[in-house]
Amino acid sequence: MGVKIVTDSLGDIPPEVAEELGITVIPINVRFGTESYRDGIDLTTEQFYERLAHSKIFPTTIVPPLSVFGETYDKVAEETDEIAVITFSHKLGAGYEAAMQAKELMKRKCRVEVVDSGWVVMAQGLIVMAAAEAAKAGASLNEVVKVTRKNIARADARMVFDTLEYLKMGGRIGRAQAFLGSMLKVKPILGIRDGEVFPFARERSRAKAIDHLYNFAISFSHVDGMAVEDATTPDEADELVKRLRSKFPKQRIYRSKVSPVVGAHVGPNVLAVAVLGDKG
Amino acid sequence: MGQANAISGQDLKEMFAAATTWLEKSAADIDALNVFPVPDGDTGTNMLLTMRSSMEEAYRVADSSASSVAQAMARGALIGARGNSGVILSQIWNGLAQGLVEKETIAGSDLVAALLQASTVAYRGLSNPVEGTILTVIREAATAAEAHAASVSDDVVSIMEVTVNAAKESVANTPSLLPVLREAGVVDAGGQGLYTLLEGALHYLKGEVEQLKLRKPWMIASSVPLPAKVPQMVGVEEVPYGYCTNFVIKGQELDPDELRKRLGKRGQSVIVIGDDSAVRVHIHTLDPGAVMHYVTPLGTLHQISIRNMDEQYQDFIKMQKERMPAVDIATVAVVAGEGLSNVFASLGTTAIVPGGQTMNPSTKDLLQAVESVASEKVIILPNNKNIVLTANQVQSLTTKTIKVVPTKTIPQGVAALLAFDYEADLETNAENMNRVSSAVKSVEVTRAIRSTRLGGLDIKKKQAIGFLDGDLVAVGDNTDDVLNEVLAKVNLDEVEVITIYYGADTKPAEAEQVGTAIRQQRPELQVEVIQGGQPHYNYIVSVE
Numbered sequence: 001m002g003v004k005i006v007t008d009s010l011g012d013i014p015p016e017v018a019e020e021l022g023i024t025v026i027p028i029n030v031r032f033g034t035e036s037y038r039d040g041i042d043l044t045t046e047q048f049y050e051r052l053a054h055s056k057i058f059p060t061t062i063v064p065p066l067s068v069f070g071e072t073y074d075k076v077a078e079e080t081d082e083i084a085v086i087t088f089s090h091k092l093g094a095g096y097e098a099a100m101q102a103k104e105l106m107k108r109k110c111r112v113e114v115v116d117s118g119w120v121v122m123a124q125g126l127i128v129m130a131a132a133e134a135a136k137a138g139a140s141l142n143e144v145v146k147v148t149r150k151n152i153a154r155a156d157a158r159m160v161f162d163t164l165e166y167l168k169m170g171g172r173i174g175r176a177q178a179f180l181g182s183m184l185k186v187k188p189i190l191g192i193r194d195g196e197v198f199p200f201a202r203e204r205s206r207a208k209a210i211d212h213l214y215n216f217a218i219s220f221s222h223v224d225g226m227a228v229e230d231a232t233t234p235d236e237a238d239e240l241v242k243r244l245r246s247k248f249p250k251q252r253i254y255r256s257k258v259s260p261v262v263g264a265h266v267g268p269n270v271l272a273v274a275v276l277g278d279k280g
Numbered sequence: 281m282g283q284a285n286a287i288s289g290q291d292l293k294e295m296f297a298a299a300t301t302w303l304e305k306s307a308a309d310i311d312a313l314n315v316f317p318v319p320d321g322d323t324g325t326n327m328l329l330t331m332r333s334s335m336e337e338a339y340r341v342a343d344s345s346a347s348s349v350a351q352a353m354a355r356g357a358l359i360g361a362r363g364n365s366g367v368i369l370s371q372i373w374n375g376l377a378q379g380l381v382e383k384e385t386i387a388g389s390d391l392v393a394a395l396l397q398a399s400t401v402a403y404r405g406l407s408n409p410v411e412g413t414i415l416t417v418i419r420e421a422a423t424a425a426e427a428h429a430a431s432v433s434d435d436v437v438s439i440m441e442v443t444v445n446a447a448k449e450s451v452a453n454t455p456s457l458l459p460v461l462r463e464a465g466v467v468d469a470g471g472q473g474l475y476t477l478l479e480g481a482l483h484y485l486k487g488e489v490e491q492l493k494l495r496k497p498w499m500i501a502s503s504v505p506l507p508a509k510v511p512q513m514v515g516v517e518e519v520p521y522g523y524c525t526n527f528v529i530k531g532q533e534l535d536p537d538e539l540r541k542r543l544g545k546r547g548q549s550v551i552v553i554g555d556d557s558a559v560r561v562h563i564h565t566l567d568p569g570a571v572m573h574y575v576t577p578l579g580t581l582h583q584i585s586i587r588n589m590d591e592q593y594q595d596f597i598k599m600q601k602e603r604m605p606a607v608d609i610a611t612v613a614v615v616a617g618e619g620l621s622n623v624f625a626s627l628g629t630t631a632i633v634p635g636g637q638t639m640n641p642s643t644k645d646l647l648q649a650v651e652s653v654a655s656e657k658v659i660i661l662p663n664n665k666n667i668v669l670t671a672n673q674v675q676s677l678t679t680k681t682i683k684v685v686p687t688k689t690i691p692q693g694v695a696a697l698l699a700f701d702y703e704a705d706l707e708t709n710a711e712n713m714n715r716v717s718s719a720v721k722s723v724e725v726t727r728a729i730r731s732t733r734l735g736g737l738d739i740k741k742k743q744a745i746g747f748l749d750g751d752l753v754a755v756g757d758n759t760d761d762v763l764n765e766v767l768a769k770v771n772l773d774e775v776e777v778i779t780i781y782y783g784a785d786t787k788p789a790e791a792e793q794v795g796t797a798i799r800q801q802r803p804e805l806q807v808e809v810i811q812g813g814q815p816h817y818n819y820i821v822s823v824e
Contacts, residue, residue, distance in 0.1 A: 062495075063494065063495075065490060066490060066494075094494040094495050094496075097494050098494055101494070170498075171498035175702075178628055178702070179628075180465070181465065181626050182626050182627055183622055183623045183626040183627075183810065184623060184626075184627070184694070184698075184779065184808065184810070185806065185808055186698065193703075198702070199702060200701070200702075200703070201699075201701065202627075202698045203698075204698070204776065204777040204806075204824060205776040205777050205806060207776060208776065
């Protein structure tokens with residue numbers, strides 16, 4: 001029995017990739033008023049943005065009840081006695097705490113290790129995917145956890161924003177508050193440092209901002225994983241993948257969409273690149 | 281909770297115990313919001329300590345009627361009140377207790393009456409109630425509860441829900457009522473604290489115990505647009521805040537109203553609450569000795585606390601810094617005009633030295649700005665070719681490490697500032713800023729101050745003249761025509777963004793027209809028109 005990998009929906013792993021690698025994804029919930037949807041199951045990214053464009057209510061997000069985590073662990077434990085749970089950054093929500101506490105609800109006997117990826121979006125996704133690959137190759141739970149901890153330091157991502165309004169409203173603006181209030185129209189480029197949203201750069205135009213993502217990606221000398229994700233602008237993302245592919249011809253570059261739960265905090269028109277690799 | 285449509289005394293205890301725990305989770309965040317009346321960064325902590333004292337007293341009463349519990353909570357809050365917000369909070373509890381007198385349990389209508397009374401009593405305790413604070417929040421929340429109960433439902437949970445939502449909106453709106461909040465870009469800390477308490481109580485009422493355990497209260501964001509964060513202005517005198525003085529007087533025939541009036545002359549943020557046998561006083565004063573001297577004959581003094589707010593303020597500044605990206609590099613920019621100063625401030629300049637064409641700041645002015653910022657490493661953006669040399673002098677006069685990014689125009693300065701990287705070191709930042717600033721083209725249009733011949737062009741006094749990156753390239757009678765003539769010399773095919781900063785002497789409508797004309801000719805360009813308010817230059821235009 002090999003190690004099984006569980007994560008939450010904030011990692012934006014494409015569903016077919018999760019299936020291919022045997023990753024179990026626990027959906028975080030997004031709410032419009034009293035209506036609650038399971039991320040990616042009851043609501044697709046397209047449906048979410050459609051709804052966001054017409055909704056007067058500001059969406060909120062919430063970690064599902066502990067029982068959902070506990071039941072998921074039990075279900076996965078039918079096929080294994082070792083589970084690695086990799087969550088989104090604990091500084092951005094209660095996913096890690098829930099994943100930890102749910103261990104006590106388990107009915108089956110099974111070893112469960114919970115790791116805080118310190119990330120969201122495909123940076124988290126790439127870390128989880130690497131863990132699943134290690135597990136498939138026969139790594140033990142301890143080895144999977146060790147690889148994951150190492151990869152956390154090797155993952156990085158940048159996201160271009162049209163507006164920081166959603167991050168601000170959702171309370172996740174973190175240190176990127178330094179970019180609020182600009183009197184000029186700028187395209188902020190944010191990432192994560194120490195588990196929190198961090199301001200990296202500002203560009204005056206969308207084209208320059210996308211160049212920034214490209215330059216960020218090609219600054220890696222050794223790449224183990226790469227992904228491009230969009231919210232509402234798939235053509236832009238495809239174009240960026242094309243540019244990156246000519247630079248990294250042998251690398252599989254994953255295409256993903258930001259999940260509704262991420263979307264509730266970043267708004268429309270975001271575009272991101274995530275890389276698992278080494279610089280310099 | 282026990283009974284479906286009423287809150288028992290036991291529930292009241294439990295729900296505010298839960299709310300206190302909820303508040304505890306965000307006390308530090310609330311501390312960081314605190315800018316009014318004094319930015320000493322302790323509102324969250326003070327409210328928490330006040331609530332703890334309140335709950336201790338509540339758990340001490342044997343009688344579990346809602347009325348007895350509320351009175352115990354009010355008593356505990358009064359004894360344990362800390363700081364401005366704590367004292368006002370204790371008044372809110374006092375009002376709630378008054379509204380619940382003789383109630384065994386709390387039905388919807390009781391809750392509404394109690395909230396309204398809480399609002400009334402909270403206002404009454406202050407000699408000078410200020411809107412945009414916790415007072416506004418309790419009043420608007422109570423009013424919303426009353427309206428909901430009258431027209432929609434008297435269900436106690438649904439009233440509480442409406443109360444919490446109204447409190448949230450009210451908190452978000454505080455910056456539009458209180459300028460000091462707007463300037464600091466925060467909501468009122470006391471209001472946020474009260475909202476958090478009400479929200480925690482609501483979670484308990486709805487049985488969302490797991491939420492309380494796992495989650496953390498989120499801070500409410502301001503509903504008005506955040507302003508430019510006001511950079512440190514050089515040479516502004518600091519006004520001392522004095523001492524935050526708190527004590528309780530016990531005696532006979534005390535007159536809180538009279539005392540409030542008397543103390544009003546001796547300090548700010550005066551709060552006097554209590555009855556004829558015990559009075560709690562909170563005052564910010566430069567002379568706590570005089571205050572103590574005045575009150576000593578009135579009775580015995582208890583729980584005396586005198587804290588130096590200037591020290592607290594320094595701690596607060598330190599705490600604020602820790603919450604922003606660690607900037608150990610400051611930027612000092614030379615800028616003229618209110619609009620342009622706002623632009624620089626909104627992009628994160630640490631300090632602004634007023635100056636520019638024909639008003640070159642002295643080395644001393646720049647040095648003063650450099651010394652005024654907290655950082656040991658400082659980047660100077662002169663934004664004018666005549667100021668670059670002056671800026672270069674500063675290094676020899678200070679022990680701080682200085683880099684001058686020799687920006688010669690405002691557009692270059694803006695581009696440089698935008699390229700500032702919170703992660704990079706001084707060298708890298710200076711290099712990057714230098715590189716991007718030389719990539720932007722600057723157009724300036726002004727009026728000739730005398731007749732002359734320059735760059736092969738004959739110029740009459742007061743004619744409009746246009747510069748491209750400092751070189752005179754156009755002359756004419758009309759500023760707009762000259763601007764267009766200069767722009768015609770730039771290859772716009774490689775351009776994405778044009779930013780027009782119009783000067784103090786240019787009409788906004790005229791500038792908008794110029795912007796619209798460019799947009800019509802070149803719809804693919806991003807054109808922004810901004811009031812720069814700069815003297816001398818009708819237009820400063822950034823082309824990038």
